[in-house]
Amino acid sequence: MNVKGEVIVDANQIDVWNALNDPEVLKKATPGCKVLNEIAPDSYKAEIVLGIAAVRGEYEAEINIFEKSEPNRYRLVMKADSNMGFLEGNAVVELDYNHPNTTIRYDGEAQVGGLIAGVGQRILSGIAKMIVKDFFKKIAKETKSRSVS
Amino acid sequence: MKYIGKPIKRKIDPRLIRGDGRYIADLNIPGTLCAAFLRSPHAHARILGIDLEQARKLPGVVAVFGPDDGTDFDSLPVLFPHPKLVPVTQRPLDSIVHHVGEPVAMVVALNRYIAEDAIELIKVDYEPLRAVAQLDDAIKFDAPLAHQHLESNVAAHFQQSVGDAKAAMKEAPVVVHHRFKIGRVSCLPIETRGLLAKWDYNGAEPALEVFAATQSQHEMRSILAKLLKVSETNVRVIAPDVGGAFGAKAIFYVEDFLVSWAARMVKAPVRWIEDRMEHMMSSIHEREQYHEASLGVTNDGKILSVMDKMLANNGAYVPWGIIVPIMTSTLIPGPYKVPNYFCDATVLYTNTVPLAPFRGAGRPQAALILNRLLDQAAEKLGIDPVEIRRRNLIQEDEFPYRTGLMSRDGKPQIYDSGNYAKVLSEAVEISKYTEWRKRQQEYRKQGRYIGIGVASAIENTGFGSFEGATVRIEITGDITVLTSAATQGQGHETTFAQVAAEVFDVPVEKVNVREGDTGLVTYGTGTFASRMGVLVGTAIYKASQAVKDKAKAIAAAKLNCALELLEMKDGYVFMVDEPSKRISLGELAHEARGLFPGTTFPYHITPGLEVTDYFAPEAASVTGMTDIAVVEIDPNSCAIKILDYTSVHDNGKLLNPLIVKGQVQGGISNGIGTALYEEIVYDRQGQLLTSTLMDYLVPSSCEIPDMKIGHVETPSPLNPLGMKGAGESGTIPVPAVIQSAVEDALREWNIKVENIPVKPAQLRELLRHKKQVTASGIR
Structure with missing residues (x-):
C-alpha cells in the first residue's frame, strides 16, 4: 500500500535534518519503540511494541538509511518481524524549507505479510497511515522542543 | 419400486443432531500428542536458517522438525498427469516456500497450547524471492517466476477444437463478445481438516492406522504407503464422521504425510486439527479464471461458432493436475449444439494456495461463458433469452450426443441421455417467467430495477474408474x-x-x-x-x-x-x-x-x-439443469437482492428425492456464495488478504432465498438403475444466472457485468463510469 503525506515543522531545515538522523529522536518518535541502537552508521536495530488492533505485538525492527543527500532527502527502509508476520516500509523522505517552516514530505510503499496481512485487512491501511503520520508528527515535535532548548 | 425413489428421512441425522457424531477431534486415544505447524509468512522465499532450539527446550514439547529433517522426503505424487502439463507438486518441509501458509516447521507436544507456544519460539531467516500471485501479472513475459527452476509460469497450454471455429465466426452474421473475471473461493467445510496417526510396533511388521477427515481413504492409504515406504496392507485409513468437504478433503496434503511420519518418529499417536486460518491459507481453493469469449449466431439466433481464450490460475502446485481448466474447456458448449468450437487454455503457476476441484469443479465457470454470450446475442437480435436458449438446445431424440470433444478420461465426449428442453420448459413454468417479465415493466415504472436471469447447464457425473x-x-x-x-x-x-x-x-x-x-x-x-x-x-x-x-x-x-x-x-x-x-x-x-x-x-x-x-462405468452419465433467478438492485447502494429463485434438475432416476432436494438447495447456496459474496483475495506480492471469516464473506441463511426446486427424471442407460449424480449440480448454473439477472436489471445503463462475484461496489463503479461518459457526451 502507498503511504504518502507531509508534516510542517516550525523549525529550520538543518534542525529537522539533524533530528531525523538522531537515534534519540528516532527512538522517541517511533511509536512503541522500547530500544533503538545504532549498529553502524545509518543502520539501527529496534524493539517495538505495537498495541493497535490487528498489528498488536512485539517487533524486532531493522532500520536503514540510504541515498542520503544532506540536508534534503534520504530513503528509509524499515523491516520489522514478529510472530504475527512482518511489516516492511520503504520511503523517500524529503525536506523543503520555506521560511520559517520546513516541510517533511514522505512517499513510499508499505508491505504487510503473514498472519497480520489477513487479519483485519480493511483497517490495515488506516493503521499504517496513522503510524507513519504519528512518527513524523513526533519528529516535528521533538525538533521544535530541541530548537527551543 | 418400493424403496428406491422414496423421500425417506436421513438415518444419520438423529445421531448428528444430538451431538453424538464422532469427528477426528473427538477421538480419545490415550497418549495422543498434538501437532502444530509454523507456516510461511512469505509467498516465495528461501529458508536460509532456522533455529528450533528454543522451541525444543519448552517443557511439554516432544519434537520439533524443520527443513533439515525433510531433505529425504519425496514430493507428493503427480495425480492426473497430462501430456501438456509441467507438473510441480509440493515437497514436505522444503527449504523454499511457494505460498503464504506453506508449512515450514512442525512441533509435536503434549497439547495444542504448548505446540503453538513452541511455534512462536522458532526463528526463521527467510530470503524473500520475487513472488507472483495474480493472473494479470503471471502471464507477463517478464513476470517473477512462481518456481525458480521453471522457464515460465505456464503449467500447461492446451486447446480444444471442434470444426473450424475461426472460419465460422468470420461468416457469422451476428457476433458478440464477453469477458469474464472469475474470483477464487475456499471450499470451507464446517469441520476443517484433521488427522490422527497411530503406529503399532507389536505386530509382525509396523502398521499404521490413520483417522482422517478425508473424502478418499483409499487414495490416502495408497499415497501414505508410497511416501512412508510401507505396504498398503499395513496401512489402514478410517474416515469417521466428516463434517463437510466439498473438495477440500479429496486432496492429499503434506500435513497428511507429516503427521503420519511424525507419529513414527515420536513413537506415539499424533493428532493435528487444522484451524480456520490454516484452512484459508493451506486447503485448496478454486474457480479463479479469466475468459475472453466470442459467439457467432445466425440472424435467428442459431449458434454457429464459439471461441474462448482462458487463463486459469492453478496456484503454486498441481495437487489434482489441471482437471479444473480441462473440465471448463470441455463443458463450455454444455447443453447447446455448437458446431464449431475453439478454446485456448493457459494454466499458470502463482505463489498462492493450489487450486483443485471444489463442488462444481470448473463447470460453474463453463456454464457462465455460453449462457452469458447467448444473453448478449439475444439482446442484439431482440429475441427473448429463454427463446434463444430453446432454439439451441440438444433435442431429446439426439442422444447419445457426440460433442466432437474429448472427455477428461481421454475418450470421445458423449452425452448419454437427457431432455434439456423439458427441463427449460419446467423452469419457465415453475418460475412464472412470463409473469415476471410483465412485472419487470411495471416495477420499472415505479423506479424499481428488477432483472431476470436464465441459464441452462449440464454436469458429467459418475466418473470411473470404479x-x-x-x-x-x-x-x-x-x-x-x-x-x-x-x-x-x-x-x-x-x-x-x-x-x-x-x-x-x-x-x-x-x-x-x-x-x-x-x-x-x-x-x-x-x-x-x-x-x-x-x-x-x-x-x-x-x-x-x-x-x-x-x-x-x-x-x-x-x-x-x-x-x-x-x-x-x-x-x-x-x-x-x-x-x-x-x-x-x-x-x-x-x-x-x-x-x-x-x-x-x-x-x-x-x-x-x-x-x-x-x-466400473463405461462413461460419465450427464445431467441437465436450468435455473431462473429474479433479482432487484437498489439503484443507490447497488445492493443486490434475490427475489425469486427456481431450479429444475434432471439427475436421472432419483434414489431419494428428499436428499437430492437437500443437495440442490445446498449446491445453490454454495453457488450464491460464489456468485455474490465469497472471494479469496491475494495482493500482488502473494499476501493473503482474506484469512478470516471477517474478511471472507459467506452467505448466511438470511441471504439464501426460498427456492422452487423441480425435477425431471431421464434415466441413464449406463447403469441398471438409471442413476446420475446430484451432489454438485446445484452450484453449476448459479454464477451465470445471477450475473445474467444483474445485467438485465441494469439494462437501461447498458453495462456489461463481467465479474464473479458480482459485488455492489463494482456495480456502483460501472454505473458511475457510465454516467460520466454519458454526461461528457460520448455515447
Whole structure:
C-alpha cells in the first residue's frame, strides 16, 4: 500500500535534518519503540511494541538509511518481524524549507505479510497511515522542543 | 419400486443432531500428542536458517522438525498427469516456500497450547524471492517466476477444437463478445481438516492406522504407503464422521504425510486439527479464471461458432493436475449444439494456495461463458433469452450426443441421455417467467430495477474408474452393506440402504451401511465428482442381486423346489404357490456358513451369504439443469437482492428425492456464495488478504432465498438403475444466472457485468463510469 503525506515543522531545515538522523529522536518518535541502537552508521536495530488492533505485538525492527543527500532527502527502509508476520516500509523522505517552516514530505510503499496481512485487512491501511503520520508528527515535535532548548 | 425413489428421512441425522457424531477431534486415544505447524509468512522465499532450539527446550514439547529433517522426503505424487502439463507438486518441509501458509516447521507436544507456544519460539531467516500471485501479472513475459527452476509460469497450454471455429465466426452474421473475471473461493467445510496417526510396533511388521477427515481413504492409504515406504496392507485409513468437504478433503496434503511420519518418529499417536486460518491459507481453493469469449449466431439466433481464450490460475502446485481448466474447456458448449468450437487454455503457476476441484469443479465457470454470450446475442437480435436458449438446445431424440470433444478420461465426449428442453420448459413454468417479465415493466415504472436471469447447464457425473461394495446377510436377518465410499453429509447410509432394501424387499431399517474405512472393502477411489450414487449404488445393486441368488439357491435346496418358484420378501424366501413354506434370511445365512465345524458343505454356492462386487462405468452419465433467478438492485447502494429463485434438475432416476432436494438447495447456496459474496483475495506480492471469516464473506441463511426446486427424471442407460449424480449440480448454473439477472436489471445503463462475484461496489463503479461518459457526451 502507498503511504504518502507531509508534516510542517516550525523549525529550520538543518534542525529537522539533524533530528531525523538522531537515534534519540528516532527512538522517541517511533511509536512503541522500547530500544533503538545504532549498529553502524545509518543502520539501527529496534524493539517495538505495537498495541493497535490487528498489528498488536512485539517487533524486532531493522532500520536503514540510504541515498542520503544532506540536508534534503534520504530513503528509509524499515523491516520489522514478529510472530504475527512482518511489516516492511520503504520511503523517500524529503525536506523543503520555506521560511520559517520546513516541510517533511514522505512517499513510499508499505508491505504487510503473514498472519497480520489477513487479519483485519480493511483497517490495515488506516493503521499504517496513522503510524507513519504519528512518527513524523513526533519528529516535528521533538525538533521544535530541541530548537527551543 | 418400493424403496428406491422414496423421500425417506436421513438415518444419520438423529445421531448428528444430538451431538453424538464422532469427528477426528473427538477421538480419545490415550497418549495422543498434538501437532502444530509454523507456516510461511512469505509467498516465495528461501529458508536460509532456522533455529528450533528454543522451541525444543519448552517443557511439554516432544519434537520439533524443520527443513533439515525433510531433505529425504519425496514430493507428493503427480495425480492426473497430462501430456501438456509441467507438473510441480509440493515437497514436505522444503527449504523454499511457494505460498503464504506453506508449512515450514512442525512441533509435536503434549497439547495444542504448548505446540503453538513452541511455534512462536522458532526463528526463521527467510530470503524473500520475487513472488507472483495474480493472473494479470503471471502471464507477463517478464513476470517473477512462481518456481525458480521453471522457464515460465505456464503449467500447461492446451486447446480444444471442434470444426473450424475461426472460419465460422468470420461468416457469422451476428457476433458478440464477453469477458469474464472469475474470483477464487475456499471450499470451507464446517469441520476443517484433521488427522490422527497411530503406529503399532507389536505386530509382525509396523502398521499404521490413520483417522482422517478425508473424502478418499483409499487414495490416502495408497499415497501414505508410497511416501512412508510401507505396504498398503499395513496401512489402514478410517474416515469417521466428516463434517463437510466439498473438495477440500479429496486432496492429499503434506500435513497428511507429516503427521503420519511424525507419529513414527515420536513413537506415539499424533493428532493435528487444522484451524480456520490454516484452512484459508493451506486447503485448496478454486474457480479463479479469466475468459475472453466470442459467439457467432445466425440472424435467428442459431449458434454457429464459439471461441474462448482462458487463463486459469492453478496456484503454486498441481495437487489434482489441471482437471479444473480441462473440465471448463470441455463443458463450455454444455447443453447447446455448437458446431464449431475453439478454446485456448493457459494454466499458470502463482505463489498462492493450489487450486483443485471444489463442488462444481470448473463447470460453474463453463456454464457462465455460453449462457452469458447467448444473453448478449439475444439482446442484439431482440429475441427473448429463454427463446434463444430453446432454439439451441440438444433435442431429446439426439442422444447419445457426440460433442466432437474429448472427455477428461481421454475418450470421445458423449452425452448419454437427457431432455434439456423439458427441463427449460419446467423452469419457465415453475418460475412464472412470463409473469415476471410483465412485472419487470411495471416495477420499472415505479423506479424499481428488477432483472431476470436464465441459464441452462449440464454436469458429467459418475466418473470411473470404479467403486465397490460388499453385501452380507447376517444371521439376525439384517443386511450389512460395506462400501468403498466415504460420507461427508451426503446421506449415503440412507440412499444406499434404499438400494439394498429394494433388492431384498426388506425395510430400510434392516439395512446397515458402513463406509469410510479401507478395512471394509479392499479397493476404492473416493467421494468426489458426483459419483457415489451411480458407482457405489450400482455396486450394491449388483452385489445384492448376487447375494439374493445365493440365498434363493440354498432355499431351493432346503425346500426341495425349483428356483423359479421362490420369492424373497420381508426377511423370508418363500414358495410363491405356498407362502407358508418359507425360510428366514437369518436361517439361510446360518446355513450358508456351514452348520457345524467339520461337516461337509451341502450347497453348490460359495459359502457365506456375502458378495463383493465392483462397478466400473463405461462413461460419465450427464445431467441437465436450468435455473431462473429474479433479482432487484437498489439503484443507490447497488445492493443486490434475490427475489425469486427456481431450479429444475434432471439427475436421472432419483434414489431419494428428499436428499437430492437437500443437495440442490445446498449446491445453490454454495453457488450464491460464489456468485455474490465469497472471494479469496491475494495482493500482488502473494499476501493473503482474506484469512478470516471477517474478511471472507459467506452467505448466511438470511441471504439464501426460498427456492422452487423441480425435477425431471431421464434415466441413464449406463447403469441398471438409471442413476446420475446430484451432489454438485446445484452450484453449476448459479454464477451465470445471477450475473445474467444483474445485467438485465441494469439494462437501461447498458453495462456489461463481467465479474464473479458480482459485488455492489463494482456495480456502483460501472454505473458511475457510465454516467460520466454519458454526461461528457460520448455515447
